[in-house]
Amino acid sequence: MPPTPDAIDLAATLLVAMLFFGLPLLGYTFLVLDIRAYYRRARRAVMIVRRYVFALPEWVARDAPPCLQTLGLTLPCTRYEVLAAYRERVKHVHPDAGGSRRQFAKLQRHFEEAMSLANPDRP
Numbered sequence: 309m310p311p312t313p314d315a316i317d318l319a320a321t322l323l324v325a326m327l328f329f330g331l332p333l334l335g336y337t338f339l340v341l342d343i344r345a346y347y348r349r350a351r352r353a354v355m356i357v358r359r360y361v362f363a364l365p366e367w368v369a370r371d372a373p374p375c376l377q378t379l380g381l382t383l384p385c386t387r388y389e390v391l392a393a394y395r396e397r398v399k400h401v402h403p404d405a406g407g408s409r410r411q412f413a414k415l416q417r418h419f420e421e422a423m424s425l426a427n428p429d430r431p
Contacts, residue, residue, distance in 0.1 A: 375419070375425070379393040379397060385427070
């Protein structure tokens with residue numbers, strides 16, 4: 309006699325339940341069995357931050373990056389100051405104003421770097 313649809317549905321339901329609940333449960337079981345190795349790996353993976361400095365190091369303030377030198381700025385500077393210096397410099401370097409494409413591309417790269425160095429918190 310062939311299996312009834314109810315028996316097939318029951319077998320499929322049990323199989324899905326074993327997959328959804330059995331596999332994670334089996335994984336947690338193996339984790340508990342090997343907990344010491346798990347903790348050894350976790351201890352090596354954890355990094356403790358002892359000190360976090362919000363200010364820029366003094367060498368950054370002393371040696372201005374080339375991107376800020378190109379714009380004529382020094383650290384610390386704001387995004388507004390970087391944007392103003394960029395707009396003033398573009399007037400002379402833009403290809404439509406008599407500059408070269410290479411100088412303009414270099415200025416754009418320096419502008420993007422300077423924006424990443426600028427302090428967004430200062431007014």
